[in-house]
Amino acid sequence: MAACIFCKIIKGDIPSMKLFESDKTLAFLDIMPLSKGHSLIIPKHHGAKLTDIPDDQLAEVLAVTKKIAAAVGAENYNILQNNGRLAHQEVDHVHFHMIPKPNESEGLG
Ligand code: 5GP
Numbered sequence: 001m002a003a004c005i006f007c008k009i010i011k012g013d014i015p016s017m018k019l020f021e022s023d024k025t026l027a028f029l030d031i032m033p034l035s036k037g038h039s040l041i042i043p044k045h046h047g048a049k050l051t052d053i054p055d056d057q058l059a060e061v062l063a064v065t066k067k068i069a070a071a072v073g074a075e076n077y078n079i080l081q082n083n084g085r086l087a088h089q090e091v092d093h094v095h096f097h098m099i100p101k102p103n104e105s106e107g108l109g
């Protein structure tokens with residue numbers, strides 16, 4: 001979708017710190033991290049809400065989310081997936097946040 005910021009990231013029109021890419025899925029660092037390693041994992045299929053994404057794509061996104069958590073060394077983390085403005089969704093392209101919860105001594109979160 002031309003106007004979608006995450007579709008532009010998928011196309012490479014907007015730069016990002018990519019962590020993983022397949023034909024169906026992309027993972028990259030959040031531009032405003034809530035903690036070190038805060039990542040976004042998205043299906044390449046454009047859809048605003050979870051119900052817009054085919055099951056096979058969602059399954060891969062979740063599998064990649066798990067691997068990204070391990071790859072950034074997150075032992076404690078939250079997965080967040082917002083749907084709709086009232087639920088604080090700002091970008092209308094389905095995305096899963098993987099937000100590491102560092103030890104207090106590690107700061108930022
Ligand atoms: P939402 O509130 O929609 O669940 O979260 C959207 C997330 O996308 C936010 O955490 C925000 O920092 C991130 N974000 C928005 N624009 C960009 C961008 O251009 N690049 C990256 N890497 N992250 C973005």
Ligand code: ZN
Nearest residue numbers: 004007046093
């Ligand atoms: Zn999109």
